[in-house]
Structures are given as C-alpha cells and as structure tokens.
Amino acid sequence: MTELTSPTGEEAALRAAPRADGSAPRALVLGATGYVGGRLTPRLLAAGYRVRILARDAGRAAALPWGAECEIVEGSADDADAVAQACADVDVLFYLIHSMNAGKDFEDADARAAGTVASAAADAGVGRVVYLGGLHPAGVALSPHLRSRVAVGEVFLGSPVPALVLQAGVVIGSGSASFEMIRHLTEVLPYMPAPRWVRNRIQPIAVRDVLHYLLGAARVAGDVNRAVDIGGPDVLRYGQMMNGYALAAGLPQRAIAALPVLTPGLASHWVNLVTPVPRSIARPLIASLQNECVVKDRSVDEIVPPPEGGLTPYRRAVELALGRVDADLVETSWRDAEVSGAPSDPLPSDPGWAGRTVFTDERSQRTRATEHDLWTIIVGIGGENGWYSSPLLWAARGWMDRVAGGVGLQRGRRSRSVTHVGDAIDFWRVEAVEDGRLLRLRAEMKVPGAAWLELRVASDEQGTHYEQRAVFFPRGLAGRLYWLAVLPFHGLIFAGMATRITAAAEALR
Template identity: 75%
Template structure:
C-alpha cells in the first residue's frame, strides 16, 4: 500500500478507539471502490480498524492496493442478505454510495439501498453510521440528486442507529466531479458568459479535510445523532473559484460575465451552498494546522506539491514517482483531456540489448528518427526561450533520475523482471505538459519495444498545438520505434563508438 498523504489515519486524534475487550473495532465501508471510499479505506486500516467492505465486484475491490488487508464481501447495498452478512460484528458503517450515474428511478434506488442498510444496521446492533451527504440551503428547490442525498441522510437519522451525516459542498480533489467541471471550463474557455447563478456563494472543501472528518466521525460520542455541515475556510463565488483555479494552473484569469438570465432548472444544480453553522467543531477537532484554503487545495489537486505526489499522481495510467513536477493527478476515469501516441514493435533482440539502446537515447546518440524534424523542434524551443537540444546528456550509456537529456528530464529508470522503463518529462516550451515513456518488455525468445507519448494540454491552445503536430508524429514516433529495435538487433547502440547518421547537432 502506497505511503499516504495527510491525513494518514495515524494521527492521534483519528486513531481507532478499542472495544471494551481491547480488540480493534470493525468498520464496514460501502462504496470503498469509489472516489472517497478508495481513499478512506487505507486510512481506516492505518488508524487501527479492521476493515470490511461490501462491493458489487469483489475481484475489482481486491485489485486495490489495500485489497489484501480487508475482508471483502460481494453484493449490493439493496441486497438484504448480502448486507446482513457484511454487517455481522460491525461497529461503524460508512455509507459512501449514491446513484449519481443512474437514470430514471435513481431516487427510488437510493431510498431502497439506504433503507436496507439502516434496517439491517439497527438489527445488527451497529454502534454508528457515518454518511457523506451534500451541503444544501434550506427552503429552496434542490436538484434531484441533492434532494435524494438529503433524503438518504434522513433515513439514517431515523433508523435508531446513532448517525452522523457530514454535509459537504464542492470537494476539491483530482477526480471529483465538481472540481473536474471547474477545471474543464477554465482550461478551455478564455471568456465565460454565464447565468446569474455564477455569483452564488459556495464553501469548497479539500478532499483531505473530508477524509479527516470521516475518520473523526467514528470517534464521536454514541449519543450524537445529527447532520452537520463541513466546509473549508473560504467562501467564494463560482467565478472566483474558476479564477482561483486559473492562477494555480498557470493560466490567465478568465473574464466571466453574469448574464441576466435565470435558467431555473440548471440553477437548481448550483444552489448557494455555505455552512449554516460550525457545530461540527464541537464534535470533531479541526485538522492540525487548520482547514486547507481553496487555492492550496487546487495546487494539491493539480499535483504541483511534492508532498502529495504519490497518492494523487496518475497511478492508474502507470505513471508514478516523478522527482519534481509529477504527472497531473488524474486517472483516466477523472475525465481529464489526455492525448497519447502509442507504438509497439516486436524484436528478436534481447531485453538487455534493447534496454542499452533505450538507455543511451538522446544527446550525441540521437533520437532514432528524422534529425531534421528534431533539430527544427529544438530550434523552435530555443527561439521561445526554451532549452532546445543544446543540453545534450550527462553520459552516453547511462541515465539516472534527475538527469537532463536534451529538452527532457529523466523521471524514472525502473528495471524489473517484467520489463524496463525509461520515463522522460518534457522541459521544452509547450502549452501543456508532456512525457515520453520507452519500455523493453520480455516477449518469447526476444523482446517487445513499447513507446508512449503523453500530452496534457493547457487550455484551447494546448489542444490546437497537439492537432498541429499530429501529422509529424507518424514520421517521428514510428521512425523511433523502427530504428531503436533495429539498432538493438544489430548492436548499434550507445557505447559502440558509432554515431548514428540521425544524430542531431548538439549545438
């Protein structure tokens, strides 16, 4: 299990309180494979809980890094038999599911599942239910989804089982639906005409603070049965949130014009959501150091703070461990726009022979494709103030993390039985962020060369840039794949004393 960012669950104020007999309490997590649940589960383990999860797909749940440390029951929350089995000998139940992706009838599905869990928890003698609901104003029309979440909270509060409903608004963390919407709107649109509700106020909260409150909720006195609001230290308008994101993302602030239209149906999704009180402070102490400000939350979510690089990096896309600026913290399911170019070529060369060529790429050894195109790209970079190709590389035969190779920086050099990986991060001037991965993988009696270029565009210009260079990728990247494997087969690799004809001029 990866080292976790704050809160880790090991904080004294969040540790599990043993049962009367001294044994560790058991927590049942419903929704453990979701956005919040997937982060909460390993922290519960760290806090000293015995963790059990109920998931529709036990195989998928077991594939998580914490899977082997949990009891996994297969079933759905509306299956009374499955819920009863999972609820046996449980102290606290975390209910982190809702039917956001369901179509017609989702409110009935939410109600059915919540009623099943509430009834079964009461029958099993569960000590506490913790539910993450939605922050909402009183006496206004709510969106159907928010209305359903409020109703689910009411079901638990009326169940007879002490329940703490934590009501959060916009959760700021990579992959959260609200934050990704802010990201996409701000990235793509330099000017945003918007309905009047863009002036509504909202109180966002960092995902790390949500996790703090969820962990602390299990320690609240058993007599507490209520809903409380949770939020960060900043109250902002939607337009301020967008421009706060723009500043942290290195974009120009966006001009936002509030149009004199009401759009009542759409506005019901964007209620003014601020905390009505701070009653939660009497139940759960704030995190050490205080709640996370909005812009700090954005910086963490964007993966620009090294302390959070491990957990929030693009792990699902097999990109981790960057030494400086990590890959943006978005797995594929988060909805971030990602452009890739993938190549794979089988070769009769061994993994070791192929790896020697990969490890010596760049500098005077060349890039195994059109020297003219690489030289032009290097010149373009120097014209706009970039490093170009003039840096070369430290060694012709070796690369280590942190080394500069022309206008790339080495982020990873990994060698395992399953294959070897060299990952380079672009330091040329581009409207976005780019990486290049080169792999040597065992394949029968030979090896397979795998190559992947990854580009995260910044705004509209980044998307146009990718489209502009797309025609050249066929020449550059296909040429690289073919020539690297050919060099591995002929032994014409770095250290042989032979400079390739395609080597660019290092000057």
C-alpha cells in the first residue's frame, strides 16, 4: 500500500476502538473510489478497522493499491439488496457519495440513494453514519447541488441510526477539483475577469484536516446525532485564495476584476476553457461559491478535537498540494471520478463481435527496445507525456470534445508514471492493465458510439514488437459517418503513434 501522509490513521486519537469482544470494528465506505474516499479507506485500514466498500465496479476497486485488503460488495447506493448486504455487521458507515457529475434529476437520485442507505443501516443495526456534506449559510437560497447535500444530511439525521454530518467548504489538496480550479486559473491568467462571488468570504479546509475529522468521527459516542461545520483557520475571499496560491507557487500577484455579468453558467464555460476541470464539475463548484460559506461555530471541537498542532493554514495546504504534484505522488484526483453518460461497458471479446458493425485500426511495429522499456513508455502515455503523434491533431480533437461538453485532453492524468484500472487519462478511462503486456483504454469523449484503444507489448523469437489497436462500435448512421470522417486522420495519428512510441522506448536504452 502507498505510504500515507498525515493523518495516517495510526495516531492514538484516531485508532479504531475495539468492540466489546476485543475484535476490530468494521467500517463500510460508500464512495471509496472517489477523491476523499480513496484517501480515507487506506487510513481506516491503517487505523485497525476491517474495511468493506460498496463499489459499482468491483474490478476497479480491487485494482486499487489497497483493494486487496478490503472486502468488496459490488453495487450502487440505490441498489437495496447490495446495500443490505454491505451493511451487515457494520459499526460505522461513511457516506461519501456526491452527484456533481449527475444529470438533471440528481436531487431525486440523491434523496433515493440516501433513503435506501439509511433504511438498510437501521435494519442492520449499524452503529453510526458519517456523512461529508457541504458548508452553507442559513436562511438563503442555495444552489441545487448544495441544497441536495443539505437534504441528504437531513435524511441521515432523521433516521434511527446516529449520524454525524460534517459540513465542509472548499477542500484544498493535490488532485481536488477546487484546488485545480484555483491552480490553473491563477497560472494561466495574469488578469482575471471574474464573477462577483470572488469577493465572497469562504473558509477552505485542507484535505488532511477533512480526513482527520472523518477518522475521528468513527470514534464518536453513539448518542451524538447532529450536523457540524468544519473549516480551516483562515477566512478568505476567493480572490485572496487565488493570490495566496500565486505566492505559494512563486508567481506574481494577479489582478482580479469582479464583473456582474458573469453568471455561474457563463463562469463554468470560462473555467471549462482555461482549466482541466470540465463544465459538469465546474458549474456546481462555482454555484456553491455564490454565497458566503463560513464556519458558524466550532462545536465540532467538542466532538472531534482538532489535530495535534492545529488545523492547516491555507498557504500551507497549497504548499503541501504543490509538493505532492511536483513529486508525482497525488493519491487521488477528481480526474478519476466517473463521467455521467460516458460508456461504461467493457470491450466485448472478439467472438462477441459476430454480427455487429465494428471498425478497427491495427498497427504493429518491431523495435530494438526491451519489453520493459516499451512498457515504460506505454504505461506513461497521455497527460504531460503526450500521445507521441501529431500534437496539433490531438489538441484539436480535445478542444472539439470540450466544446461538446466532454472532458477533453486537459483532464490529463493523476500520475505521470503509474497507471491503475479506473484511472482517467485525458479523454480515456483505463479499462484493463496487464502489467508489462497490455493497456486498454475506453473512450469517454463525445462520440456516436463506443471506442477503445489497446497498446500491447509482444515478443517472439525475433524480438520485441509493439501492437496497437483502435476499436469502434458505431451507433447508427452518425457513428458510421463519424468513422469515415476521421479515417483520413488515423493514418497520421495512429501510424505516427506506433513509430514514435517504439522510438521513445529505444531512446531509453
């Protein structure tokens, strides 16, 4: 398992309290493959909990660095049978699910899922529910996403199982969507035209402090049933956060102009263009910044004492995040969140193609490189490392996808050198990794059909060779026309990839 940063879960105040019979308590995590859940889960293991996770894709969860140490139940939060199975013999349930990528009916979906989980937890005799909600002001109209988070918290507080709802604002940490927005807006724009909400006061919190409160919440006495605010020590305006990032990153201060004409919708389009964060994620983040979100009281300290040494100041949180990015040690990232509406079915086996329309582009290239060197290039493809072919054409395809509302090439990848099943790489999702042999990517770009790209290391008595296959299952006439339209570019893109990938592998010698 990856070496953990503070908190590790091994701190005395965060260690699991044994059951009455001396056995280790069991924690159930919903949202374990997400940004916060992916960091909480290994720390629960380190703290001495037996950990069970509920995941839509058991294979993806099992492929995570800590997946083999967890019990995995496959299913979703709105699947009553799967949730009932997951809740059996559970001491504490962490509900870390959100709907930032969901469609128009996300509020109803959120309420149904929370109701399903609350009911199953009560039937199974779960000892406590811990929910990570959103910091919000009282007595004002909230954005739909923030309103939904408040409603989910109320579902759990109204259930028979004691619940602790931790209401956090902007989370600052390597890989968080909020941090990436601040980072790229500040680095790209020397002058920032911004909505009026840049003048609103907000209280950011470092992701390490969020994890501290979550771990501490598992040990809270069973009669505590309430919502509490959590936030860092600094209350800042959003513009101050951007310039605080600039100072931490060694950049000049940015001039920021608040414009009344930039609505959340227009601002999300702007963020979509100049940062890797797609519009589907940027819009709810921006909408939640329309109100001042400041901790109303510090009553959380009476329930979960703050970490030893105090809460992390904003500038320090930025410095820690930048350090993890520079060292290529980002634990989890918003990039790896599931994309609503993107294809999720795996590539069918070749015999399954019988009777179906399928287009393929296959390339093979012999190389003097070793299998190890060739695999090193393949497993690091995309993101900052690029695609080894016609950057202009790849960039154009990425911008087309962004304009259509997709994730585009700017999403990048969490790590420059390590790839796991479920990771996002630009507008692809890693579907399969056979170490040293095969990397299969499933397209999450906007296309009229389903597409995959396979990169493979092979060898025979004559040496090493590289194999590459693009597979496209068209959807209707539009899919067939799309393939014909891009076919002339495949000769430039895919042939160039095969040549340059093998050349890069040979250069490693």
